[in-house]
Amino acid sequence: MQVDHQLIVQYLRRWQVARADELAAEVENCAGAGLSDQLQLALAAEKAYMPVSPALAENRAMVRTLMGYSADLMERTLYLGADRLPAALFCLDAMSERAQVMTILESLAVWGQDRKLPADRPDSLLTALEQMIPSVMVRGVGVLGEVLESLLAGDTVLFVEGLPSALIMPTDGPPGRQPDEPLTEPVVRGPKDGFTETVSDNVALIRRRMRDDRLRVERLTLGERSRTRVVLLYLMGIATPELVQEVRTRVGRIQIDAVLGSGYIEEMVEDDPLTIFPLLKVTERPDVVTAGLLEGKVALLVDGTPHAVLMPSTLVAEMQSAEDYYHRWPISSFVRSLRYLYLLIAFLGPSIYVAVTTFHQELIPTNLLITLIAAREGVPFPAVLEALMMELTMEALREAGVRLPKVVGQAVSIVGALVIGESAVQAGLVSPVMVIVVALTAISSFIIPLYAMSLAVRVLRFVLMILAGTFGFFGIVVGLMALFVHLSSLRSFGVPYLSPIVPPTGGDQRDVFVRAPWWAMRRRPQFMPAVDHPRGGQGNRPSRPSAGKRGGTP
Amino acid sequence: MRRAIALLLLLPLLTGCWSRRELNDTALVIALGIDLVEEGVYEVTLAVAGSGAAGGGKGQQGGESLPSRIVVSGQGRSFAGVLRDIELRLPRRINLTHTLIVVVGERLAEQGLGNTLDFILRAPEFRLQGNIMMVRGGSVRTLLETEPIMESLQTKALSEIAHARVGLEMRLWEFFSARATTYRTPMLPVVDLIQNPDTGPEGQRYAAKLGGAVLLRNDRVIEYLDAREVRAIKWLRGHGREGVLTVPCGEEPGQEDVSFHILQAGRRIRPTLQGGRPAFTVSLTGRLRVTEIQCTRPLMQHEVHEQLVRRAEEELHNLIVRVIEKLQAAEADPLSFGEQVRALYPAVWRQLGERRWGETWRETPVTVSVDLRLQTTGLMSNPL
Numbered sequence: 048m049q050v051d052h053q054l055i056v057q058y059l060r061r062w063q064v065a066r067a068d069e070l071a072a073e074v075e076n077c078a079g080a081g082l083s084d085q086l087q088l089a090l091a092a093e094k095a096y097m098p099v100s101p102a103l104a105e106n107r108a109m110v111r112t113l114m115g116y117s118a119d120l121m122e123r124t125l126y127l128g129a130d131r132l133p134a135a136l137f138c139l140d141a142m143s144e145r146a147q148v149m150t151i152l153e154s155l156a157v158w159g160q161d162r163k164l165p166a167d168r169p170d171s172l173l174t175a176l177e178q179m180i181p182s183v184m185v186r187g188v189g190v191l192g193e194v195l196e197s198l199l200a201g202d203t204v205l206f207v208e209g210l211p212s213a214l215i216m217p218t219d220g221p222p223g224r225q226p227d228e229p230l231t232e233p234v235v236r237g238p239k240d241g242f243t244e245t246v247s248d249n250v251a252l253i254r255r256r257m258r259d260d261r262l263r264v265e266r267l268t269l270g271e272r273s274r275t276r277v278v279l280l281y282l283m284g285i286a287t288p289e290l291v292q293e294v295r296t297r298v299g300r301i302q303i304d305a306v307l308g309s310g311y312i313e314e315m316v317e318d319d320p321l322t323i324f325p326l327l328k329v330t331e332r333p334d335v336v337t338a339g340l341l342e343g344k345v346a347l348l349v350d351g352t353p354h355a356v357l358m359p360s361t362l363v364a365e366m367q368s369a370e371d372y373y374h375r376w377p378i379s380s381f382v383r384s385l386r387y388l389y390l391l392i393a394f395l396g397p398s399i400y401v402a403v404t405t406f407h408q409e410l411i412p413t414n415l416l417i418t419l420i421a422a423r424e425g426v427p428f429p430a431v432l433e434a435l436m437m438e439l440t441m442e443a444l445r446e447a448g449v450r451l452p453k454v455v456g457q458a459v460s461i462v463g464a465l466v467i468g469e470s471a472v473q474a475g476l477v478s479p480v481m482v483i484v485v486a487l488t489a490i491s492s493f494i495i496p497l498y499a500m501s502l503a504v505r506v507l508r509f510v511l512m513i514l515a516g517t518f519g520f521f522g523i524v525v526g527l528m529a530l531f532v533h534l535s536s537l538r539s540f541g542v543p544y545l546s547p548i549v550p551p552t553g554g555d556q557r558d559v560f561v562r563a564p565w566w567a568m569r570r571r572p573q574f575m576p577a578v579d580h581p582r583g584g585q586g587n588r589p590s591r592p593s594a595g596k597r598g599g600t601p
Numbered sequence: 602m603r604r605a606i607a608l609l610l611l612l613p614l615l616t617g618c619w620s621r622r623e624l625n626d627t628a629l630v631i632a633l634g635i636d637l638v639e640e641g642v643y644e645v646t647l648a649v650a651g652s653g654a655a656g657g658g659k660g661q662q663g664g665e666s667l668p669s670r671i672v673v674s675g676q677g678r679s680f681a682g683v684l685r686d687i688e689l690r691l692p693r694r695i696n697l698t699h700t701l702i703v704v705v706g707e708r709l710a711e712q713g714l715g716n717t718l719d720f721i722l723r724a725p726e727f728r729l730q731g732n733i734m735m736v737r738g739g740s741v742r743t744l745l746e747t748e749p750i751m752e753s754l755q756t757k758a759l760s761e762i763a764h765a766r767v768g769l770e771m772r773l774w775e776f777f778s779a780r781a782t783t784y785r786t787p788m789l790p791v792v793d794l795i796q797n798p799d800t801g802p803e804g805q806r807y808a809a810k811l812g813g814a815v816l817l818r819n820d821r822v823i824e825y826l827d828a829r830e831v832r833a834i835k836w837l838r839g840h841g842r843e844g845v846l847t848v849p850c851g852e853e854p855g856q857e858d859v860s861f862h863i864l865q866a867g868r869r870i871r872p873t874l875q876g877g878r879p880a881f882t883v884s885l886t887g888r889l890r891v892t893e894i895q896c897t898r899p900l901m902q903h904e905v906h907e908q909l910v911r912r913a914e915e916e917l918h919n920l921i922v923r924v925i926e927k928l929q930a931a932e933a934d935p936l937s938f939g940e941q942v943r944a945l946y947p948a949v950w951r952q953l954g955e956r957r958w959g960e961t962w963r964e965t966p967v968t969v970s971v972d973l974r975l976q977t978t979g980l981m982s983n984p985l
Binding site for chain 2: 404405406408409413416417419420423424425426429430514516518519521522525526528529532533536
């Protein structure tokens with residue numbers, strides 16, 4: 048400890064900045080005792096300006112001190128070359144891949160034993176060392192701040208006596224998991240890999256699908272403390288430079304201490320911060336991101352989140368599943384229209400039930416009405432209250448199902464559903480029809496492929512239910528009007544949220560409520576501000592092999 | 602967002618016809634009957650759906666299940682007054698929006714409906730798709746109390762029978778629109794209360810049967826039509842399908858019969874002018890299927906089935922001619938013959954005067970032609 052203090056003082060004096068002298072004096076004052084927190088923070092604040100010292104011991108002392116003698120900081124002293132030049136290797140335990148570090152160590156300590164190193168000329172020394180190190184990349188860095196940043200990212204750092212820069216070797220391999228099937232967006236047909244928490248793996252998953260040199264990958268670091276890696280992806284020549292610049296500006300504007308998930312960024316780059324609708328598409332699937340890039344969208348990958356953010360997004364995009372593009376088009380079209388139908392049910396189901404049964408009984412067919420009356424006989428609550436209660440219970444069950452440990456989760460949700468559904472009816476608290484309506488609504492809300500959208504629908508449903516309970520259909524209509532006014536005012540990176548339905552663009556309708564066959568989708572969406580629209584040739588439509596001849600022969 | 606909220610806040614300021622009525626506070630009237638008790642005193646009977654009416658459903662666990670319907674009636678000088686009187690007795694609010702059937706008592710129809718039905722047209726909750734009919738052979742209340750077969754509700758049963766198109770179906774709007782003119786004669790289908798022939802609920806004496814129809818003039822019954830005549834009327838109204846024609850099948854008409862099911866029926870009524878007077882050509886077409894044959898004649902032979910079809914044509918022709926004669930004799934035109942003249946020959950119509958259409962109609966020549974074809978003999982060709 049004592050030795051380190053001296054070295055720190057020595058280093059700071061060598062650095063020769065006004066602030067450094069002050070700090071050196073303070074370190075000297077500590078004499079013997081550990082450095083105070085304030086002093087450590089003061090040192091850390093200056094790290095971006097601290098040069099790497101040619102004296103190895105000073106660098107070691109500084110790195111140790113700045114890292115606060117962290118328990119997972121690994122240090123290895125070695126002597127390089129025939130001249131036995133002292134050097135030190137730093138890495139963070141488990142953040143860097145041990146095998147890689149071992150290879151580097153091996154070549155430095157064992158294979159470089161006999162080599163003569165030009166210790167007196169730093170430039171040639173750097174080149175000579177670069178030749179020796181078996182790493183995909185070696186980078187010389189002259190500032191301690193950068194050294195620490197690399198170290199914290201899992202890279203290996205090599206300090207050499209007499210060299211005023213550190214060598215950085217990327218060995219990062221923090222614990223991560225293999226690409227797994229996306230949990231929230233499973234498909235029957237289509238790729239089964241999903242993003243992981245490691246951003247570099249995620250980029251690779253996209254690269255694998257898009258072997259295009261025009262795929263641009265830009266790295267940013269966000270979060271003053273978390274230093275989270277954020278990767279911006281777009282296809283040059285398809286995405287407009289204006290959009291990319293806008294994304295860069297909006298993301299660059301963010302000032303936050305830590306980014307622990309893509310949701311942090313999402314909320315800070317949206318066009319309308321007060322809406323309930325997801326203005327950016329969040330997905331776990333690399334194929335969805337790739338398809339988005341091909342439409343001219345920009346993707347954002349955040350380290351530590353297995354969810355990519357695609358921007359701009361539209362309501363229609365939120366209702367599409369990756370599978371729509373893998374199944375045959377008539378089936379996809381059917382499923383898609385079904386999805387919009389059930390979106391309406393998920394949204395309006397309970398409200399329409401409440402409005403019709405309490406305000407507009409004349410709209411129900413007589414036989415059904417008689418059944419409904421019989422079912423509601425003895426239920427002590429008005430229909431609105433009944434609906435609200437049941438829907439809230441349903442939401443609670445769903446939330447509990449997510450929150451509960453997996454082992455008990457399923458059991459509890461089944462028991463909850465059975466007990467509440469069955470017993471509430473038996474006890475006469477709730478009419479059986481209401482249970483059916485609630486169940487249908489719940490099922491419908493799960494048909495919405497993207498979770499964020501389904502959440503928005505769920506919440507708005509309650510507003511509509513209250514409106515329906517107080518004003519009947521009149522309330523529902525006014526609520527829907529308000530909703531449409533809101534929806535049409537939404538933009539996502541300048542793209543109207545309801546496009547291509549409103550404003551309508553002719554060619555894009557083939558990918559809204561239906562999914563036209565691939566040979567018919569010859570252009571990228573026109574509502575997107577893309578540079579280049581054509582995407583396929585004219586002659587993709589297959590024809591029957593001998594159709595032409597058969598008609599001609601007599 | 603702000604605009605959306607502003608829109609919502611404006612909601613309570615708007616006017617509209619809305620008011621909350623919970624289902625459990627509703628007495629759902631499914632049939633309404635009116636009859637005359639004595640001069641100027643009406644009896645209004647309501648059939649209210651009870652919770653037992655939901656067939657199959659368990660409804661409430663335990664406890665006595667409520668009856669499928671509750672029949673309540675009251676007497677008074679006006680419809681609205683009686684309704685109010687009944688409402689005071691019921692624990693729930695009367696809901697008339699689902700009145701499927703309006704039943705008029707025989708006595709009321711004989712004495713004249715007058716303005717008893719005014720309420721039905723005036724009340725906004727009434728829907729005019731309901732059926733209207735007249736009950737014969739018993740009181741309105743008896744009909745509504747009769748337990749139906751195979752349905753949980755008498756009214757439902759009645760409207761099902763009416764919809765089945767075996768009998769005459771008269772919707773409220775149709776009745777009222779005929780009543781609003783001077784030249785179209787309103788008709789009321791007749792439901793007969795008969796001695797219960799079927800296996801029905803224990804101790805039930807009556808069953809309802811859709812029978813003939815009555816013709817009204819000035820809201821008063823002027824003529825009865827029997828079930829056969831109603832069939833002719835139906836055919837002329839364009840609902841000739843689903844009927845059965847039965848004619849003798851022997852070489853000489855005898856005891857044995859052949860029955861034809863009418864698969865397809867068409868009718869065409871064309872008005873023409875004969876010397877400034879309207880005349881009508883009624884041509885009926887139809888396709889038949891043999892449903893039953895009681896004698897053993899080779900149907901596959903052209904002459905045989907041709908003969909049988911001719912007989913059917915003749916039978917139908919006679920029926921139609923007889924009915925039209927009967928209508929003309931009564932100066933009743935329930936089939937909108939007059940309407941055709943009005944539409945095609947407005948000048949003649951004006952000259953004739955629509956108020957005197959009845960008299961003109963009496964003298965109007967009507968030519969009837971019938972063309973039937975045998976389409977199939979059923980699954981068998983010649984009888985065994």
